[in-house]
Amino acid sequence: MTEVVKEPSMLLQKEMIARNYDAITSKHESGRKVASTFVPGNLNELLLCFGIVNNLPEINAIQNGMRRLSGSYIMEAEKSGHSEDVCTYVKADIGMMGKGNIAPNGKPFPEPDVLLLSYTGCYTFMKWFELLREQYKCPTLMLHVPYEGDGHATHNMRDYIVRQLREVVIPGLEAASGVKFDIDRLREVLRNSAKAEDDLVWVLEQGKRTPSPIDAYFGGVYYIGPIFTAFRGTPEAVTYYEMLRQEIQARIDAGRGPVTPDGTSFDDQKYRLVVEGPPNWTSFREFWKMFYDEGAVVVASSYTKVGGMYDLGFRHDPDHPLESLADYCLGCYTNRNLPTRVDILAKYVEEFQADGLLINSIKSCNSFSAGQLMIMKEVERRTGKPGAFIETDLVDPRYFSAANVKNRLESYFQMIEQKRRGASKAA
């Protein structure tokens, strides 16, 4: 297989991720503490205040998926009694522990000092960390983020989260790290967050251009990398997003599309899609190729909003630090109810002038997947644009059927063509 062609921002991100893995695996030498936590509702700014290194099991599972290791890890977990029906991120994580718990840098993961169970938008998170707690016997700090069942956050929800931050999370992180909480330090970090968020939103908004200079799904997962993981709030993240913005501005100036992994500029864009749902990671590159080979670019996606919906206007606010963390958690994509998800996706289809909505339904992710068929029908009804549905999994290679996915995509593109012909005849 040829090496994936990487842009400078991707190389910088790779360095940042490698540094973070080194920080995690060298905790015994450095004396730094390590927390495991999740992407949605990620409280990286708080962890930075305590000098705690952030380790994200979801990202580890993704890394293992892309490196084709997750399949054997999942089977290892299933052998030890974990059901074939449940989240494959969890099983990839548990199976990895069973097989030596080796980080992507080849060194063993140390045991975390604290599990920061930021419980936002996904039921599985709660059980995942109960399972890890059983293994590691370390303190677990639960932050319960209520679901926006009626389509909006309430004062009660916000107050509840702030109270948990004050009474549970912050004292727990103080105890784990031995560092006293300094709210001014948090304000400073949040300022960095907001800067990076401005640039990320600018990047994602460029999908509205024709041709689109970005791919908001396959490329998008790289764009969200630093801000959704261990870097939001750091000067490095600010630098990364400035660099990314410059790269995309250069593409716009040159009238070019995004760079594909083959190293070509994807300029001949025939179809513009909005995609709902996470990508498949075990065949990520092959999956992406199915799109650009057919001339399909993704102009907006919901997956790039799981770690925060900055495009809807939210920014971390140094003047209201804890309240702002609460609002951030409440607003993550999978914490919003189904009617709101329909509104968001229909808006994307309209505003990004997409040809339709494609749903990549993930077998083992009920938070995303339950209700997606209805989402598709509703978005189709509201926008008049055709929708399509494909099924894969996050990191279980057994559930990626390239031929089926390709067939469905080709049929979908034919459907779009037909719709266009119908529209031009009617005109």
Place this chain on the structure above:
Amino acid sequence: MPSTAEIVARCQTLFEDLDFKEARAWKAAAPGRKVVGFMPVYVPLELIHAAGCLPLGLFGGGDRMEVIHGDAYYQSYICRIPRSTIELGVTGRLDFVDGMIFPFVCDVIRNLSGMWKLMFPNVWSKFFDTPQNFDPEIGGRYYVEELRELRDGLAALTEREVTDEAIRASIVLYNENRRLVREVYAFRARFPWKAPNSEVYLLMRGGLMMDVAEHNAMLADYLAAAEAEDRPKRDNVRIAVYGSFCEQPPLNLIKSIEMAGCYVVEDDYSLVNRFITADIPVEGDPLEALSLAYLRSSVETSCKYVPREEDKGRYHIEQVKKARAEGVVYATPSFCDPALLDRPMICRRLGEAGIPHISFKYAENSGQMQPIREQAGTFADSIKLWS
């Protein structure tokens, strides 16, 4: 006094009636009456009752309904209860239901609450999120406000104030209901041959579809009748069933476990009326009382976080000991995240406590009972031989 057979027959009629004729009749009996449906596993029914509404337990369509439309809403890897619930909705079987409450169980039921809003915009529907922080000053304060919001939503639905006095009166009735339910469970644990699993199951399911006062009378009648009746005692082993709190096994599966040589002396089927384990005080602020009951006196189940590692599975082990069960069948619906994610942890704890256990999966419309019978029968034999 009615016999157990008569009581169970009435419950079975309610259980099997997917047109909900009795609930429709209850609503039609007086102008302005409202019916509020609720899904598993816990809703403070006291508030619905205090609002003058009939709380109607909805547990999908079981194996008695062909799901045609519901399958069009879900992928093959989603459990069955939401699709059969949608089937009930789109076929008009719930057209008399004025409100729907979707309590927190998992992401599937959570998302179903949003689907209901889109599909039935004229029905008041509510996702009811219970706290995962059990400190009265944190989770408790949040929960009291959520209860207040629920109360106000019900008041808006019924266009009548839901007073504290009315809530207290409802708490009294539900305290009595829970006490009688506990008595039935205790009676079954003592004399499982006199209160077969399927009978107790129907008695509980039927109770979630009728007025609580009527159910209280029925429970008392059942206890009296079951005590008076003489039934043959079999050489069965005593087991507990866990993992079946949301999507329900078909009645035939429940019977099959017993036919395979197991007396079920403890279970978490449908759970609603055993979720709160102690009387709720009727003095003081009733919302505070409901909140504290949830925080301090509710069962350990998969939709609740267990704050301390050492407490994980403790409830199950204590219940097994209390009911003198000799083993556990962990029976869970296919694709049920809560039960299946919990299964390794609970089963490990059971193993550490020396409690034999097996597990299997089912769907509410499972039809093949032979494998279940064989598995449960082998389990029963192994307990008899080796435990």
